[in-house]
Amino acid sequence: MAAKRAVLQCGDCETLLKSVEEAQQHVNNTCHTNFRESNEAILNLVCTLCRKTCTCKTESDYHTKRTGHTEFQDRTAEVEGEEARRSRRRIQEYMQLKLEEIIKAQLGNLPPRVPVLEEEKSSLPDGPATKAEQMSECLWTIKQNHMDAEAKVKTAFNTLLTFAKNVATNPDEEKYRKIRLSNALFQDRVGKLQGGIEFLELCGFERMEGGEFLYLQREKVDMDVLYSARNELNNAIMYDSYIR
Structure with missing residues (x-):
């Protein structure tokens, strides 16, 4: 508007x-x-x-x-959407710096952090938002829709992080690249949350076998995208844990 x-x-x-x-x-x-x-x-x-x-x-x-x-x-709505994304990105980057300062003050030294990669040039979709920004949008959506359910948000973020880590660590293991959408635990933690499945699709998962599964084909495993996903999730978890 x-x-x-x-x-x-x-x-x-x-x-x-x-x-x-x-x-x-x-x-x-x-x-x-x-x-x-x-x-x-x-x-x-x-x-x-x-x-x-x-x-x-x-x-x-x-x-x-x-x-x-x-x-x-x-192009009013399109431009306002781009400005809103940039604004949220700046806020997240600022909060990331502040959170690291807090952690350093409390714990001394930060553990090694997944580096922020240069935009995944070969993997980015066409359009105004990079894949990392779209991932951030998904996490923002989950958080905004469940402001009164901190535990649900934390569980969703950690579940998505587990998926990304498992595939990045074991790309040849099909069991980590295949998710049954009807699984009750998956639905409760991720599937029912707006932005959850979208995040996995940005990681490379696709709906297969009549929509029964989310599946990431071995040849489509992109380590840069998975590292970017891990970085977005780590930042979101850190932000959610220390902002309160």
Whole structure:
């Protein structure tokens, strides 16, 4: 949903500026100095002909009046989703640093940590979010949907971590790469939680045999992806344990 709050609007080109800093940058870029306050919704409307981005309906109308271009693609929800992911990522990275400081102060030295790998270039899907970010989204979803059930969240995270570790340690063992979806224990710990199966699918598991199993084919085992999954889970578990 488009954000509605008091912002500055350029009287010359109708662009919405979210802050004084953005307004100053706009002055530097355009020499426009005529600003007024506005409560118009902040949008992301991209002209399909010239790719000009308009920040509100007024600006897009002004663009149409100047150029005759009338077709716009509304990318507001997509851009807001990307910004929300980046914001959560920054918060998680900040909290990770703070948690490590706390642990160092309490325990002296941290145990060796799974390194944060450079993005898994060969394994990442197309789109604005990396696989690691999508994994983080799944864990965030589990946490948000069960804010009042800390034990359930902890069990889910540890179960997912066990799956990732088992496959990474024993990639040739089929028993670690095959999960029966109807298993009551699996359903209680992971399957019934929104984001749980999605996380395993990001690790490479696929629905097989009419949807009865989640199965990770041996040739599709990607160690970088599994290490990334372990890192996301370790960070989530550490965050969940020490933030309270």
